[in-house]
Amino acid sequence: MHFLGGFVGLIGCKVSCNLKAPVHILWISMNNFPSVRAMDKEKKESVSFTKGLLQSEELYQYILETSVYPREPEPLKELRDITATHPRSIMATAPDAGQLIAMLLKLTNAKRTIEVGVFTGYSLLLTALTIPEDGKIVAVDLNRDAYDIGLPVIRRAGVENKIDFIESEALPVLDQLLEDPENENGFDFAFIDADKINYWNYHERLMKLVKVGGIVVYDNTLWGGTVAMPEECTPEKMREGRQRTLDLNKLLAADPRVQISLAPLGDGITICRRIH
Template sequence: YILETSVYPREHECMKELREVTANHPWNLMTTSADEGQFLNLLLKLIGAKKTMEIGVYTDYSLLATALAIPDDGTILAMDINRENYELGLPSIEKAGVAHKIDFREGPALPVLDQLVEEEGNHGSFDFVFVDADKDNYLNYHERLMKLVKVGGFVGYDNTLWNGSVVLPADAPMRKYIR
């Protein structure tokens, strides 16, 4: 009911198209939901984010939400190991007129983060980072991101509260699947 009456009617046309394209992808359960996309958009506007980063973009739904939320001169450093998935969402990004905000880098994020950390000018320069990548590296990402995100900035981790799975017993079948 909430999705039909509140979320979908407010969804940007290009985001709706991308959500529908992603629904046909074999791993469509990995996508950011429409309500999460709108929450992300709202959060970015509330904090006045301008310089952002995404680690793991899948088919770009959250990336498009970010690009639509930040100002026209805002930037997103986007990283993913799979260019093919990124390119699936690229037509929607281009149609929305926000492709100029995105610097996409194909490959593992840790080497890119290490390079950013080496340059002191990058310390405290990011307003917001969204991490939706290999869960085993979340701690490694976090250690580096704490140097790169400004005081008062945000780092968001996807799936941290995924359907309450964080409170399941360690041997619960769903928890094993999620990991």
């Protein structure tokens, strides 16, 4: 989850605003990331929230504790715990979304992958652990600092050799990959969790890089639940991201090159299977 700018709001709030039914949304305060907490006014105690769009924190915790955490490899758990201490820990891939990504990687027998937006590397490590020993990941992020936090865990897991980390804007890297004809249709999988303004630009390039039958996954495609809200009901600082997400979702839904599924995991992930 890489947001374009800070915004202030509530977490797990229910909003009506003349809608036919209340919409459960995920609002994050980027100005208070170290705790990402809401205050229970009656109990006068801090209540922690995690990243998810389900109607109750208890239900989300049930899913994590029953299905996700028991199957989570130890290196991923270690990196998740380390990332939790980062001021912007909410930017990490949600573990339940990560579990689905790992399954998609296995189902497609992915070997060559692309990741745009790395942060501390939870989804990157997950991919490296899942693909074969001779698999390769082209990982791109503007800022190496967060990646360096997770790098010791990646090294201890013995999978650094699978990762080609590039500190750069992503579009020039994708364009450079396309300069080599062998890279066209040469990748099996891509995961995009970066600047929303360029999602469609990434998509156009990935439709040439990822093979027919390959998978592209986009993160944050529900934008805190605001995609189901009128603009006037959306916090001002979330409106630009909301509109970009709405535009992307419409474009993906109309793209004949892909079969899609928008899953309400984390902040929403859209799975695109290239069919043309």
